[in-house]
Amino acid sequence: MRHAAMVTAAFLAFASAAATAAPAGGTPASTAAGPLAAPTDLAVSAGGESGVLSWRQPPDGRARAFRVYESGVEITRNTTTHAPLTNLGFARTRTYTVTAVDDQGRESAHSAPISRHLGISGVPPTCEPGTLSGLAATAVTASAVTLTWTLDGDPGTTVVTGGPAGPLTTTQSGIRVGGLSPGTPYTFEVSHYPRCSGPAVPAMRVAVVTAAGTASTLAPPADPAVTASTDTTLTLGWRPPSTVATRYAVYESGRRVAISTGTSATVRGLYHAAGYTFQVTAFDARGNESPAVAVAGNTAECQTRPPRPAALTATALSASSVRLSWEYDAWASGYTIHTGDVAVGTSAGTTTVLSGLPSATALRLRVIATLPGTCGQSPASPAVAVTTPAGPTARPARPTDFRVASANPMTGALTLTWTQPAGDDPAVGYRVYRGAEVIAEATAAPVVVLALPQATTHVLTVVAVDEHGMESARSADLTVRVPYLPPP
Template sequence: MRHIGRAGFLLVATLAVVPLGTAVPVAASVAEAAAPAPATPVGLSATNNASSITLTWRQPPAGTRPASFRVYEGSTVVARNTTTHVTVPDLPFNSSHTYRVTAVDRAGRESAPSAPVTRRAFIGGPMACGITAPSGLSVTAVTASAASLSWSNAVPYYDQAGTILVLLDSVAVAQTTMDEFRIGGLAPGSTHTVQVARRDCVGQSHPGEPVTFTTGAGPAARPAPPGAVTVGARTATTVELSWAPGAGAAPAAGYAVYSGATRVATTTGPAARVTGLWRETGYEFTVAALDGAGNESTHSAPVQTGTQPCPDPPGRADAPTALTAVATASSSVVLSWTQDFAATSYTVYRVAGAGLPLGPVATTRTTSALISGLPPGSTAGYAVVATTAACGSSPRSDPLTVGTPAGPAARPAAPTGLTVARNTPNSDFTGTVTLSWTQPAGDDPPAGFRLYEGGALLATSDTTSVTLRLPGGPTHAVTVLAVDAAGNESGQSAPVTFTVSFLPPP
């Protein structure tokens, strides 16, 4: 058993895109330059299914408010988002991954990375139901009337989080799904033992290690606790709460609103508007009455709610940034960009180009795209729109102009009828996928074929089919194009989307 003694109380960076894709940061204001970097994210935890891992974390209020978050695997950014959770998709089944998260503000300052979390992409349904005891219980911000608890909510890939019981002196005083809690209404100079336990699906509790602490000195009177908390209007970053004042005991001089163990608002009346929240995020709030000296009553029961998913204005989000382009031949260019919120797809628009049709020219699930079948020595402008299922499309990115070099004008005809002819699981968690297509006749005969996923080359073939052995689990969206003897590429076929089959263990 550990003992803790008395203690004191406690935007995406805007980029301008210039020709040839050079990204130049806009100068930050003097105030931004002098501000501290965001605090390091805390409480990183993970859940999984067969081919993805979902990460969640909390962002402390210290430092500047982040505009976005970056998820690292090693030194590589594998995901970005503008809220405190993200799903890393298309992972091979049975693969293990270790992630850290950083916070980035509008001026581009990045926090130190969070503590790592390791998770395996495995079967979707957990084989256990909340049997893992919470670990790492810590008590901080101890006053004469209250204390903050935090712990690790991590569970192995085969288990699920379940509900956490908070025990004060062996009595359950609250249940929560979070990894922190604030206990109030304590007597001054009193010693207490706290513990957190995970409750499984049949009602059994699995307690973690207990911790003992002692409150500080102060007056003994405590205000009456507030009544049940009611949730009102919600936006992407705010939640309105109200409650009934407590009756009897010492009168309340004010109220403190907590999200877990973090104080997020104070007010003199029985209502508060909590600001600075993260979009599309679940929260649990409690309210404590305060006396004139700041002592806290017993907290209200936690109330669960969540913020709205879409930024303001509704249906809009920040546009893709850092658009770059590389001409890969006299017939093709590859565009790449950065997106700091989790998009479901991207559409590339041709916004300028003499003799070239304007409008959408490519749709991709990744942050790159190939534009092929272009005339030699041609110049065109492109912009990208990001789309999410819940919030619709972003504005267009800043346009980027790119030209193809000189070369022969002939181009093969674009393949048609791309389809999945075979998708068979193998015993080693891979899948065998056969793709086939048709090549129309044309004046420029193809010398071979290339299959692309976004702007990345996936495979080549000398015939109108290809068989690939791929890691099982990920979903791919693939196009095929014909290439002639000079290396010039045709336009692309319509895409085909498939998920690689695999055999789970018995």
């Protein structure tokens, strides 16, 4: 393009005005003094007993991971800006907050909370009265302004009016408004409309006077599109506008995230498996900025370098069993426990008990996470060493055919049964585990009745116990959903 090697004084003035927002993935020096800013714009998408909580991370540095809390108790972690919600139960109100964790392990303050009445199958969550706050106008030039705001409440569409191009809509918490006239006062009004049936959020207004300059009729870039993606980048391409342009800028929520002298740009430092909407504007040689054109895309679902489980601890509970716990920053569909190259157990969560182990045996255990979808597995955790104490060598046979015999939708009561194969070491009792927790015990007969919260799902296993308290190997996992009878 013409002037590709030149940076005009007008464009340098724009860059200086817009420098309050660092490019995505950049870490301002101020973050060294403290943790990241808290996540914003929480939203819940749910209908029934599961859903998704999503959020945005302010651009003061890239978070290594996020932690999701329900009523102050951590319930899950993830390395992207959303997390699944499971076991919502039946018709309960739940309150969530999210924190961001940086590379040094420092945790941000909690986000503003979001509360939703969840768990009614087929019924979306109720809207929550929302508020707009913190409306600000920044990076004001002769032809453009950035508007940013904070929304607490239900997500939806935000409409900005007051510019020469008419109403502008966005689902984000900021917008770049270009194509303005120099030295001209504008009053922008920001209104929010929830995506579910709820009242519109009261509008906010902000007055702006653009800087002096030369008037322009610069057209926006044409046909923007996502041309390539990775787990942390999106590459955008577009055609030059009908008028002569010398530079282009890319914005996300009103924050400049890339500049280019050509008709493409790569936005970096994004989160995997996440959706983004960008605005692209054009500049002429005098620094005038065109109206923006929007383009949306999604980063790759799978991480190039997924984290590995960490903080693995192991405690011998008996001569036949070991309790394991660990941490994992990303979402996993399950975990496999290995000693050497041999898998010795699985777990649905980050705590479990390995049973049926040999007495007086040294073990070096590692954990590997199974990632969602087709993303494969994580690297193995560092190994942890544990030795089972001395004890009897005999173990009962592993229970088989673990199943739900009956379920009562009125009360949620579950009757579980299994088969105990004959062996040299007879069983005198049984333990039903949920992770590392014993939730039921039985003597003699292979049957238990459980009372668990209705409309919740649990992964259970059963072990046989002999007269010395030695446990068998675990049965196969059994996933159970506790029934309920919804009101008419």
